[in-house]
Amino acid sequence: MRAGSMIFSLVQVPRCRIHRLANYWGETFHSLSKTCGNNSSVRLLSSRIYGLQGGQKRKWTRRPITTNTEGTGSTKSRSTKHEILSEPILKTFTENVNKEQVVEFDNVQYCNLQQEIAQNKDLSSLVTVITFDIETTGFSRENDRIIEIALRDLQGGENSTFQTLVNPERCVPNSHIHHITTHMVNRPEVPRMEELIPILLQFVRSRQKPRGYVLWVAHNGRAFDFPFIMNEFRRHSTEIPPNWLFVDTLLLARELMKARGTKSTSISLGTLCEHYRIHVDGQAHRAMVDANTLALVLRRLTGDLKLTLSDLVKRSFTAFDIINSKKKKNSD
């Protein structure tokens, strides 16, 4: 059986009043634990793009890059072969992606999510939940750069994940953290951020529902991942799509801690994994591994907090919120 066909789509869930996320995603997460690292993904680790502006033709090389990945808590060493996949969807990403399309994408009229929530409607046909993680050259969103990005669409199915190294065009000083070296990313085959953004937008677009929203989930995303992504977009004169919402699992973990009256407990992703006895399948601090781990943590957190998809949307914030809070703080 193909892994993708085992994934339980959110769209297939019958409408009901109580939309427990844990119930919705039960099958999805069950499958996730089996399929992490499988071939239901789009990897973009070896690419070359020409002429992003003006819809010029671009070429993609098929140059496999091999990286060694150490398994956490294990002496086993795995060799992962990264190369451009040949699925039709990837062809869609790599052909005819230009800024005009992105602008067209931004002109789409989205549904009124608040109204849908107020009417207690099932949001599963409107919201795409994506866990994601980035690896960077450091903590500074201004001075550091993204060197790896990975996404997992929780509705599963074919091409539900996206991962790639990113060429930062600078040295990587913190390889001891993620084991991504300067040599691995500073290569012509590895896409630069300005090349990657249109493809990333196209991928997300392929996963979202008609007139729907995309809920990005990251751990400590409010302070780190989301502003980092926003800065990269700003640097390359691209606006964050208006239908992107963000949820921070660190805030959910704090909420759970508070509800339980627990204090002074670590709520790092690693500690949450230990708490929930989640097996990390691969090397932590690699984007895809952490995005997969986060998907499992999210399931447990939303289950413990008894959150529906609507509840999660209510706890989300927008790029505007992040910018606004920063401006407000600066003016204080």
Add this chain to the structure above:
DNA sequence: TGCCAGGCCCTCTTTAGGGCCTT
């Protein structure tokens, strides 16, 4: 010389500071 990230939360608190979390 001192700083070199920044948002959120807690507390010995809000006219502030320290710790956690992300790489």
